[in-house]
Amino acid sequence: MNRGDLSDAEWAIIEALLPPERGRWARPAQDNRRFLNGMLFVLRAGCPWRDMHERYGKWNSVYVRFRRWAEQGVWDALLETLVELGLAxxxxxxxxxxxxxxxxxxxxxxxxxxxxxxxxxxxxxxxxxxxxxxxxxxxxxxxxxxxxxxxxxxxxxxxxxxxxxxxxxxxxxxxxxxxxxxxxxxxxxxxxxxxxxxxxxxxxxxxxxxxxxxxxxxxxxxxxxxxxxATRYDKTAVSFLKFLAIAAAKIWLPTFVNRT
Incomplete structure (x- = not known):
């Protein structure tokens, strides 16, 4: 596990909250965990998508999944679910x-x-x-x-x-x-x-x-x-707000990990 990546305990909590991905045009879908770690790398380092580390796969594939889930409301639903389950x-x-x-x-x-x-x-x-x-x-x-x-x-x-x-x-x-x-x-x-x-x-x-x-x-x-x-690099409000939702979810995850 690399610095900033999701731990096994964190992934066990968040895995079921992400939609499954199917391969397109006879190509297998990549691992959601690796793609999400790639998004977290871009979020933490503040680098352009093209400079994302190659260990997370192709930068364009990670970006496309981020934008598609943003348009589908996945990031908002993720944060809302964590808040609902953890707000005691x-x-x-x-x-x-x-x-x-x-x-x-x-x-x-x-x-x-x-x-x-x-x-x-x-x-x-x-x-x-x-x-x-x-x-x-x-x-x-x-x-x-x-x-x-x-x-x-x-x-x-x-x-x-x-x-x-x-x-x-x-x-x-x-x-x-x-x-x-x-x-x-x-x-x-x-x-x-x-x-x-x-x-x-x-x-x-x-x-x-x-x-x-x-x-x-x-x-x-x-x-x-x-x-x-800390510095806004995203042109659209949608992308910036979804990065905020991912960062907020990362802050919430220790609440559930520490319970186990």
Whole structure:
């Protein structure tokens, strides 16, 4: 087993969640495990597909399978299944966002950079990853927008994710608004959000509980250990989001391995 590849225990968990592949035109299908390890290599190293190590097979075959499964919703279903099976603690969830720099080669998508989740800044193209995490800092889902988009724009999508309802929602003061607080309270969720300095009416919050919000910051740090996440090389939002789903699944796998 090479560095970064799936262990036998991890593969035993994930194998049944991937669709079987049949050979085409009388050619045998390659091993899903080897192909997935090739995708993880590209994700971790941040290299172009053409520079993928040859031990994982032909780069184009791995890329085609990645894109085909992306279009079929395999990566989203994989993450959703792992979350459903592993999410046992619904005490508190967290939402936050982080900005990633887009590589110059990521520009030029057919639909236009803005529709693919790119925004312009002084330093070039940027994208913003909005995420929701559980109380252990494990990712539950993502929303991708352009870098200059306000956190408010993605809040409804984050709160509307089909996961277990927590008792509390932790967020920084960037999410402090009457609308967000009311939306949480109507769902029976306690908002743990510090008030902004310019808020006219002071709002109390549980400071001790809020200290746990650092776990989603650590989650972003873990995600950015995958270089293809830390710097966006993908032209399309679909490809980047699917790489995020694979990275999130890799973060979830130790939860199941440690149970056995």
């Amino acid at each position: 603690d619904d005490w508190q969830h967290m939402i936050d966002s982080t900005i990633v720099r887009g590589h110059s080669q990521a520009a030029g998508a057919k639909r236009g950079t803005h529709k693919e989740g790119f925004g312009r800044s002084r330093g070039g193209f940027t994208s913003k990853i909005h995420a929701r995490a559980d109380s252990h800092g494990r990712p539950l889902g993502f929303v991708l927008t352009s870098g200059e988009t306000s956190d408010y724009a993605a809040t409804p999508a984050l709160l509307g994710m089909p996961v277990a309802k927590p008792k509390a929602m932790l967020a920084d003061k960037g999410y402090d608004s009457d609308e967000v607080r009311a939306s949480l309270l109507l769902k029976g969720i306690l908002p743990v959000i510090p008030p902004k300095a310019n808020r006219k009416e002071s709002v109390s919050y549980d400071f001790k509980l809020y200290k746990d919000r650092n776990r989603i910051e650590r989650m972003f740090n873990r995600l950015k250990q995958f270089r293809r996440i």
